[in-house]
Amino acid sequence: MENRINFRHVSCFLAIARERHVGRAAERLNLTQPAVSKTLAELESLANVRLVERGRHGARLTPAGEHFLRYAVDVEQAMKSAAGALEHPVAPPVKVLQLGALPTVASGILPNALLRLRERQPHAGVRLQTATNDMLLSALKAGRLDCAIGRMAEPSTMQGISFELLYAEPLVMAVRPRHPLLSERRPSPQAVLAYPLVVAPSGTVPRLNTDAFFDAHALCVPGNCTETLSVSVARLLARRSDAVWITPEFAARDDLERGELARLPLTVANAEEPVGLLRPSAGEPIELVEALAAILRELTLADNRQDASRARRPLRPVSAKRTRKR
Incomplete structure (x- = not known):
C-alpha cells in the first residue's frame, strides 16, 4: 500500500476533510466531482477502510478518517517544505574568517581593514576576538584563529607562528583638550603622576614600556592607577576627567585627530612596538587571510605616506601677537 498511495490521494482526502463536501472539494482542487469521488474511492480501496461518510448534509470523516487526517496533514506539510527547498536552493556555506586582534x-587600523574586506568579499563573515598577545598566540597554535594582528613575542613563544611587520607604534599620553598639563610647555614625568593614570595591565608590552619610561626618571606607576585593556573605557576616562591615558598611538588616533583628546608633549623613548600579522607558518594559505593581509599592507603603506607628508610640511609661523597671548 505504501508504494501505491500517492500525493493526489492525500490532497484529495484533505480537501474533502476541510470542505466537508465533495463538490466544494472538487472546486478547491479545480477538478470535477466524479474525479474527486473516484480518487477517494481508490484511497479507501487501498486502505480497505471507509474514510468518509457522504450524505445529504455533506461529507463526514469516519473514526478511521479522523485518524488518517493527522498523518495526511504532516505529509502535505512535508511536500510543501520539499517544494520550497527546490524553489530556493540552500546557499553555499559562508566563509568565515576567525580573526584575533x-x-x-x-580600534585602530582594523575597522578600515574590515570595511575594505567587506567590499571585496561581501559574502564572507568575520568572527573577531580581542585578547592579549599571549592569548592570541595560544589561540593560533590551537587552531581557533586563522590569523591575528598582534606583536612580536619572545622566540620561544613564536614557534610555529609567522610574523609580518605592518608598522611600529609609539606610546602616547592622551588627555582631554583643556587638561591642566597642556598649559605647561613641557610637563615633567613627575607632574604627570599628580593625575590619575590609565594604563595597560601588568605583563603587556605597552605596560612594560610605560614602566620603563617612569623607571628611567626614578619614578614608578602608582598602585591607584586604572589598568584596562578596554580602549572604550580608557578613552572615556581620559575625555571625562583629568586622567592621563598612556596608550599605543593607534588606539587614540581618531580622538586625537578630531580634537577630542590631545597629546602631551612628552616622548616615551624606545617604546615603539612592532605590530604585524600573525598566522600559522604551516598549512595551506587561506583565501580570506591573504585578502586581509593585502588590505593591511595597503592601509599601512598609505598611512606611512601620510606621515611622511606631514613630516615634510613646513611649520606655520607664529605671530608675535599670538605668542603674547600664549
Missing part, C-alpha cells in the same frame, strides 16, 4: 589594534 589586540584591543588597541581593534
Whole structure:
C-alpha cells in the first residue's frame, strides 16, 4: 500500500476533510466531482477502510478518517517544505574568517581593514576576538584563529607562528583638550603622576614600556592607577576627567585627530612596538587571510605616506601677537 498511495490521494482526502463536501472539494482542487469521488474511492480501496461518510448534509470523516487526517496533514506539510527547498536552493556555506586582534589594534587600523574586506568579499563573515598577545598566540597554535594582528613575542613563544611587520607604534599620553598639563610647555614625568593614570595591565608590552619610561626618571606607576585593556573605557576616562591615558598611538588616533583628546608633549623613548600579522607558518594559505593581509599592507603603506607628508610640511609661523597671548 505504501508504494501505491500517492500525493493526489492525500490532497484529495484533505480537501474533502476541510470542505466537508465533495463538490466544494472538487472546486478547491479545480477538478470535477466524479474525479474527486473516484480518487477517494481508490484511497479507501487501498486502505480497505471507509474514510468518509457522504450524505445529504455533506461529507463526514469516519473514526478511521479522523485518524488518517493527522498523518495526511504532516505529509502535505512535508511536500510543501520539499517544494520550497527546490524553489530556493540552500546557499553555499559562508566563509568565515576567525580573526584575533589586540584591543588597541581593534580600534585602530582594523575597522578600515574590515570595511575594505567587506567590499571585496561581501559574502564572507568575520568572527573577531580581542585578547592579549599571549592569548592570541595560544589561540593560533590551537587552531581557533586563522590569523591575528598582534606583536612580536619572545622566540620561544613564536614557534610555529609567522610574523609580518605592518608598522611600529609609539606610546602616547592622551588627555582631554583643556587638561591642566597642556598649559605647561613641557610637563615633567613627575607632574604627570599628580593625575590619575590609565594604563595597560601588568605583563603587556605597552605596560612594560610605560614602566620603563617612569623607571628611567626614578619614578614608578602608582598602585591607584586604572589598568584596562578596554580602549572604550580608557578613552572615556581620559575625555571625562583629568586622567592621563598612556596608550599605543593607534588606539587614540581618531580622538586625537578630531580634537577630542590631545597629546602631551612628552616622548616615551624606545617604546615603539612592532605590530604585524600573525598566522600559522604551516598549512595551506587561506583565501580570506591573504585578502586581509593585502588590505593591511595597503592601509599601512598609505598611512606611512601620510606621515611622511606631514613630516615634510613646513611649520606655520607664529605671530608675535599670538605668542603674547600664549
